Amino acid sequence: MADQPAILFYDGVCGLCNGAVRFVLRHDRAERVRVAPLQSDLAKETLRRFGKDVDQLDTMYLFTPAAAGEPVLLERSDAAIETMQLFGGPWRMAGVLRLVPRSWRDRAYDWVAANRYRWFGKYDSCPLPEPELARRFADRSAA
Numbered sequence: 001m002a003d004q005p006a007i008l009f010y011d012g013v014c015g016l017c018n019g020a021v022r023f024v025l026r027h028d029r030a031e032r033v034r035v036a037p038l039q040s041d042l043a044k045e046t047l048r049r050f051g052k053d054v055d056q057l058d059t060m061y062l063f064t065p066a067a068a069g070e071p072v073l074l075e076r077s078d079a080a081i082e083t084m085q086l087f088g089g090p091w092r093m094a095g096v097l098r099l100v101p102r103s104w105r106d107r108a109y110d111w112v113a114a115n116r117y118r119w120f121g122k123y124d125s126c127p128l129p130e131p132e133l134a135r136r137f138a139d140r141s142a143a
Contacts, residue, residue: 004065005034007138008083009046011057012037012126016116020060024083025136032086033062034138037126042138046073058113077105 008024010017021035036042038061044054046063050073062079064072074082077097084094097105128134 005032006065006083006086007042007046007063008033008035008079009038009040009043009061009063010035011060011116012039013123014057014116015120015122016112017060018123018127019120025133027087027091030086030088031136032088033083034136036138039126040138058110058116076109077102080109 047054060079062074084091
């Protein structure tokens with residue numbers, strides 16, 4: 001991966017997604033991942049560049065600048081697995097989940113995504129990060 005950190009795009013009003021972001025920020029000690037809500041201009045610009053629907057908020061995306069060649073946009077279970085692997089250490093073992101066929105992983109991902117607001121709640125707007133974490137949020141110049 002290039003010197004630039006990856007960017008994890010998530011549904012900013014989803015309770016589960018915001019919990020996942022807190023998890024990422026806590027476990028990514030090498031700071032290889034930045035985060036940005038799917039509702040942000042940066043997310044919309046990046047998703048358009050990859051031909052994705054900017055109104056689809058039921059998945060997460062991981063934008064990874066490539067060390068050589070083109071950048072990559074992963075989604076759903078692939079984005080979740082790669083994000084954990086970027087933490088390093090024992091989290092790299094998450095790669096073993098790729099042994100499960102993607103169609104099965106994504107079916108489970110989609111089931112949770114379809115129920116996330118009911119199970120984990122929904123915010124009226126994207127919560128603001130704590131000041132000490134604000135630098136971990138990507139801005140428009142990041143991608």
